Amino acid sequence: xxxxxxxxxxxxxxxxxxxxxxxxxxGLASGLLLKALQNGYRGLFIRxxxxxxEMYASLAxxxxxxxxxxxARLDCLxxxxxxYLNLRPEQTNIFFxxxxxxxxxKATLITTNLEYDQWARLLGNKDLTEALLSRLRHQCxxxxxxxxxxxxxxx
Amino acid sequence: MTEEIQQLxxxxxLHKIAEIIEGELAAxxxxxxxxxxxLARLLRAExxxxxxxxxxxxxxxxxxxxxWDFGVVPLQAATRRLPPPxx
Numbered sequence: 001x002x003x004x005x006x007x008x009x010x011x012x013x014x015x016x017x018x019x020x021x022x023x024x025x026x027g028l029a030s031g032l033l034l035k036a037l038q039n040g041y042r043g044l045f046i047r048x049x050x051x052x053x054e055m056y057a058s059l060a061x062x063x064x065x066x067x068x069x070x071x072a073r074l075d076c077l078x079x080x081x082x083x084y085l086n087l088r089p090e091q092t093n094i095f096f097x098x099x100x101x102x103x104x105x106k107a108t109l110i111t112t113n114l115e116y117d118q119w120a121r122l123l124g125n126k127d128l129t130e131a132l133l134s135r136l137r138h139q140c141x142x143x144x145x146x147x148x149x150x151x152x153x154x155x
Numbered sequence: 156m157t158e159e160i161q162q163l164x165x166x167x168x169l170h171k172i173a174e175i176i177e178g179e180l181a182a183x184x185x186x187x188x189x190x191x192x193x194l195a196r197l198l199r200a201e202x203x204x205x206x207x208x209x210x211x212x213x214x215x216x217x218x219x220x221x222x223w224d225f226g227v228v229p230l231q232a233a234t235r236r237l238p239p240p241x242x
Contacts, residue, residue, distance in 0.1 A: 037213045
């Protein structure tokens with residue numbers, strides 16, 4: 001990870017813990033983002049809810065294209081906690097466009113509790129979900145984490 | 156002369172050199188390094204400072220969820236909290 005040939009670039013990576021939260025996905029993915037920053041790459045950590053909120057807000061002032069361009073330029077984008085969110089079709093479309101722009105060009109890290117077959121419930125459009133996942137998974141590394149929760153009561 | 160140098164350094168945005176040049180010139184008066192050594196020393200300090208400021212800027216714009224020290228890798232922090240593997 002000390003050189004531009006870092007193996008994750010420009011591949012997407014999905015960090016998944018099957019059911020339970022708090023396995024440390026965010027910390028581990030943030031660690032990769034941190035290393036990317038230290039090695040001269042530009043990156044952004046954004047929670048999925050904030051990402052989709054910004055996408056929806058951009059519709060009001062017709063700034064979606066500008067928003068996609070801004071996020072598509074980042075060397076490493078970490079989208080945290082993609083889960084069951086109530087998305088509108090417009091948000092799904094913008095998310096698809098963003099992933100299409102970044103695919104095979106820039107690194108994207110996604111942390112989620114969802115299995116791939118559950119993504120259609122999140123995005124609400126089966127055909128679009130299949131198209132999105134085929135792009136995402138083309139050169140993707142999926143890392144499944146299992147183990148004890150990091151937030152279990154101590155002592 | 157010093158004022159002119161300070162102004163030129165400010166115009167060229169060489170902030171670190173502007174900060175240290177007085178001390179460096181005073182030290183050079185006693186140790187007598189070569190011109191190239193002194194110039195390399197000043198430029199190296201400026202380059203390192205610019206790298207540090209760029210890194211800080213990237214950190215600021217990345218909006219990481221926690222404020223980590225530059226030396227701390229959260230990967231290590233996260234794995235430290237995991238129980239040891241079963242023997």
